[in-house]
Amino acid sequence: MVLYDPATTTVHQDYGIMIPISVSRADKIINFLRQNKALVGKTKVYDFTQAASVVSMNDQCGEIITRTDLEQMHDKTFIADLYGQGLEKRLITAWELISKDGRPNRYKPERAKKPLPRLFDTVLKQVMGTYLTCRLAMQGTEWDNFCYYLGGGMHHARYDTGAGFCLLNDIVIAAQKILIETDSSLVWFIDVDAHKGCGSAELLQFAREAGKLDEEKNILNLSIHMAHGWPLDDKTISVTPSNRAPLIPCDVEILIDKDREAEYLPELKRGIRKLEELSDSRKPDLAIVVDGTDPYEHDGLLSSGLLRLSLEQCVERDLFIYEYLVRRGIPSAWLMAGGYGERAWEPTAHFLKVIHHGR
Ligand SMILES: [Zn+2]
Numbered sequence: 001m002v003l004y005d006p007a008t009t010t011v012h013q014d015y016g017i018m019i020p021i022s023v024s025r026a027d028k029i030i031n032f033l034r035q036n037k038a039l040v041g042k043t044k045v046y047d048f049t050q051a052a053s054v055v056s057m058n059d060q061c062g063e064i065i066t067r068t069d070l071e072q073m074h075d076k077t078f079i080a081d082l083y084g085q086g087l088e089k090r091l092i093t094a095w096e097l098i099s100k101d102g103r104p105n106r107y108k109p110e111r112a113k114k115p116l117p118r119l120f121d122t123v124l125k126q127v128m129g130t131y132l133t134c135r136l137a138m139q140g141t142e143w144d145n146f147c148y149y150l151g152g153g154m155h156h157a158r159y160d161t162g163a164g165f166c167l168l169n170d171i172v173i174a175a176q177k178i179l180i181e182t183d184s185s186l187v188w189f190i191d192v193d194a195h196k197g198c199g200s201a202e203l204l205q206f207a208r209e210a211g212k213l214d215e216e217k218n219i220l221n222l223s224i225h226m227a228h229g230w231p232l233d234d235k236t237i238s239v240t241p242s243n244r245a246p247l248i249p250c251d252v253e254i255l256i257d258k259d260r261e262a263e264y265l266p267e268l269k270r271g272i273r274k275l276e277e278l279s280d281s282r283k284p285d286l287a288i289v290v291d292g293t294d295p296y297e298h299d300g301l302l303s304s305g306l307l308r309l310s311l312e313q314c315v316e317r318d319l320f321i322y323e324y325l326v327r328r329g330i331p332s333a334w335l336m337a338g339g340y341g342e343r344a345w346e347p348t349a350h351f352l353k354v355i356h357h358g359r
Contacts, residue, residue: 002352003133003149004030005125015119016112017095019165019301019340026150026336028345029352038356065128065173072180072212073172073203075160082167087117094162123167126151130170130288130335134178137331138286145331146322148352153290153337155197155223156231159206163199164231171288171335172203172219179217184285188275188330189221190321191250192268193292193338194304197223198231200290201248220251220278222271224264226295226306227255251278258306264295265316272324287325287332291318293339293347300341314347315354322355 004026012019070079081090092098097107109116133149155171156164175187191197200221207213226232231246252274254267294301297308309317325332336348 001136001147002030002033003129003136003147003151005129005151012095013111014113015116016107016109017097018106018108019095025339025345025348029150029349032345032349033352033356036353036357038353065124065131065177069173069177070127070168073159073169073176073207074157078160082120087120090162091116091119091167094157094167095165120167123154126154127168127170127173130333131174131177133333133335134174134286134288137333138178138182138184140331145329146326146334146355147332148291148334148336148348150336150348153193153292153335155191155193155200155290155337156195157199158202164195166199169199169203171197171290172200172207174333175219175286175288176207176212178286179213179219182285185217186279186282186284187219188279188284188287189219189223189290190272190275190287191221191223191225191290191292191337192295192317192321193223193290194226194294194299194307195229195292195338196225196231196246196253197221197250197290198246198248201250204251205248220275220284222252222254222275223250224254224256224268224271226304227257229306230303251275256307261307261309261313264307264309264313265320268317268320272321283328284330287330289321289325289332289334290337291334291348292337293344294337296339296344296347298341298343298346299339300344301338304338304340311346311350315350318347318351319354322351 067079067083081087096105099105129149130152133147137145137147152170154166154169157166157169171189178184178187189197189200191200204213204219204221213219234246252271254271256264256267293299293314294304295307295309296314297310
């Protein structure tokens with residue numbers, strides 16, 4: 001199943017934010033799949049409203065995402081800011097819209113069509129979309145317990161601040177909600193975005209320290225990413241108890257050096273075996289795949305240029321993960337995560353086409 005909500009497609013330029021996120025990566029993926037007749041039969045596109053009703057009807061999960069869900073994993077003062085006067089400042093931090101000398105950074109408020117605080121609505125809807133995707137994957141209404149959400153994946157959002165274009169960590173929030181609401185005991189993250197899933201690592205560590213995660217209910221986080229570059233070399237990040245994300249190791253962390261693309265897939269396979277070992281052969285109840293396409297060689301973001309997988313390598317990567325999870329009978333929720341520029345839609349579109357039509 002592919003979950004798609006035209007209303008939550010974030011057009012950053014509408015808010016005066018000048019980052020190279022293509023007008024609609026999700027729209028391009030959907031159009032490609034339609035042209036290739038890859039959405040007929042086994043696959044369905046749900047718009048968000050429809051998906052929400054499907055989940056609440058079948059599952060009685062009621063109100064989808066509440067403020068309490070956000071406070072479960074994030075700092076309460078931070079969440080209070082988002083619902084109050086501090087929202088705009090928090091958005092500016094997450095999208096790095098003001099530089100240290102106080103000047104606008106890739107930010108042209110005069111070009112904005114919408115007030116910046118409304119960006120929060122879209123972020124909240126994406127948290128909801130991620131959670132719905134997890135639920136739909138676990139319900140397994142169709143297609144091998146697989147659900148792909150054309151949104152979500154805000155893995156840089158930290159315990160008490162947004163960072164790297166991510167305000168709230170939808171991945172951690174959704175996974176914890178699943179652990180609380182169901183008898184599930186283990187969730188895996190397989191994060192293949194070009195950048196380290198540093199916010200997720202921080203939130204998981206804090207949750208363990210606070211006793212919210214333990215042997216009984218656990219989340220394990222694999223991240224395979226560029227060995228250098230942001231956020232690993234961000235000198236502005238100080239080592240304080242609440243702001244140490246890039247320094248916190250993921251449960252399985254795989255670094256890919258520049259020009260080592262050929263090692264990517266074998267390393268990922270080794271990483272999955274490590275996840276299995278850390279799980280003591282317990283099968284996870286859910287895997288959330290943070291399926292960034294910014295490792296793609298034609299990605300448009302300068303900071304992801306240290307990893308340059310070809311289209312074939314990106315599709316192989318996704319197919320390996322997909323086939324592994326299907327073979328083991330692990331429900332999988334896929335999130336679109338990072339991907340910038342005019343061609344960022346290509347790996348996801350080709351992957352979805354292949355799993356529908358075959359190679
Ligand atoms: Zn990224």
